[in-house]
Amino acid sequence: MLKAVCLREVRLAARRPADALSGLVFFVMVGSLFPLALGPDSALLRQIAPGVMWVAALLAVLLGQHRLFESDWADGSLEQWVLAQAALPLLVGIKVAAQWLIAVLPLLIAAPLLGWQYGMDNASIAVLLAALALGTPSLSLLAALGAALTLGLRGQLLLTLVVLPLSIPILIFGSHAVTQAQLGLAAEPALSLLGACLCLALLVTPWAIAQALRLALE
Amino acid sequence: MQNHAFFIALAYGLGALALVAEMLWLWRRSQSALARAQEEGRP
């Protein structure tokens, strides 16, 4: 079951690489736009780096996931998922995890490059990576919830309206962890809070997503 | 000190405006719902 879902997601991503990589491209481009708009003042750039990176990552995840269930819904696969042997929340969880590996993990690989562009030191980049690794799965789950709730509806604005308020804590904890590291202070409290948010998201969202998908099928 | 009156008026005026707008909107909505219900008989 786990293997089948992952294999399918990987195959789909391989057949349509543009969809999978759009989040990465968005992340890098938005990250590169800020210095162009603000000027090359390295002290300023270093100061805004955590915030910019986190906002860019948040928007990239939202953009990448907003059509997560769209094609499955349109071609009837989702109906088969409901009738599958495994429980729907489990399947949904696996799908989101696979999508995170495919679409969001490249962001983490690209994040150090952006970090160097902004003049961050290596220790803060390590914290940035840890924070992104703990925070983006929660963002993915929330975005998947938004995608399931707005399945088949017009307008992408609705998804952002639903998901952005819910993702504010992750944004705050995530960028705070990096800021702390830049100031040479302990980042662990913020990282543990991110981990706690992830645990909560893992516990709650798969069921909520499954419920929303059932509603969309009615 | 005298421009405090201005801010108080601003706060209460726009607050009242928001509530009145909500009530008007609701009034029109209930009128149209009632009218349509009476076209088709009692609820």
Next chain:
Amino acid sequence: MGGVAFSSLHLAVSGWGCVRNGRVLFRQLAFELASGQALVLKGRNGAGKSTLLRSLAGLLPWRAGALSWGGQSVRTSDAAYQQQLAYLGHQAGMSDALTGLENLQFALAMGGIAWNPAQAAPVLHALALNEVASRPLGRLSQGQRRRLGLARVVLSERPVWLLDEPDSSLDDAGGACLGQVLAAHLAAGGMAVVATHHGLALPQALTRTLDLSAPREATC
């Protein structure tokens, strides 16, 4: 063809009513179905055939009435009941970007069935899918997609088939093949509910017909 025999089964529906988009499609619907029997749903467009099938599949909550499976009452999304179902809707339930075989393998894995080429080959052959199954689904015709959907249902080894116009966009040979597949499934002790506008090539003794555009008091 399937090679699986099902033990005796019983599906009963009583006093059913469904509402779709605020409109009552049918009420006080009742039927019973045992092993080896098929129910053919007829009716004009919009009479509620698809709605009935979707609520039988537990995808749509029914508004009134009861459904019992093997004598036990079933709620809307009962996992144990839903795992007895093979549902074929208007779409094949397969992804355009994957090949037919990949789609089939995935669908079977989701149903908890290991892919067995020896078992699949005769089914694919009977449905004339041998050549096309390795092409991406997006390049297949509607009829070929329909056949792949049928192959999924046949290979799913599930006792209750819910087929929503399986004969749409099938050619004559496909229609005949559908009849054979259904007859084999019924002979193995399965049951089927099929919505169709055309007749099915099935023995009269095994099929009942429910006309949803007829007055609702008529039950079967």
Next chain:
Amino acid sequence: MNKPLTDFSRAWRWRQLASPPVFYQWAGRVWPWLAGLALLLAAAGLWVGFLLAPTDSQQGEVYRIIFLHVPAAWMSMFIYLVAALHAGLGLVYKTRLSPLLARALAPTGAVFTVIALWTGAAWGKPTWGAWWVWDARLTSELILLFLYLGYLGVVSAIEDSQRADSAGAIVLLAGVVNIPIIYFSVQWWSTLHQGATIRWDAAPSMTHSMLAGMLLMALACWAYSLAVALVRTRCLILERAQEERL
């Protein structure tokens, strides 16, 4: 929220109210009284607030915005919780009335959130010298407005009313689970980025008449919210009945 707090003895009759036709009749009888009560209480509250309460020694007259600001902020949070409670009931027990109540309450909650934000801004400009400061309470209130907008957006975008109710309930419940976290994170964030402009100790020390004015206004807001929610529920019941008959 939808029930009168007066007749505890007739608890069994409350259950009947869960049926939309009964509720429709009941709400029709009750809402004019509530509206009248709201007017009376608001008049009394404003009278106490503007004529009886003394001028604050530090802020002068401008603190009188508090009589609208604080009740509106209370209502905005409370209505969200009640709406989420009803939405959850509707989702779990499939009661027919609960989702309607949630939908009827949400717009009023959003209006109160806007009022709280607006009066906060009008209060902040003369006292802090800025229309907006990134303070924890203001920021949380703004996020609450976003949550309301998300709910209203989802509910109005979905055509099928059953799906709209349930999807809206999921949005509301997700918000409720998240509100403590949001509140905590924003609190944390603002203590870390403490701006120098805000001094909460500059808030007026309450006299009895100030407190009385605020409580009267809060009760007026309660009565207003109840009345408006009842009327809106009546509208929704009528609209649903028409939908079903189509």
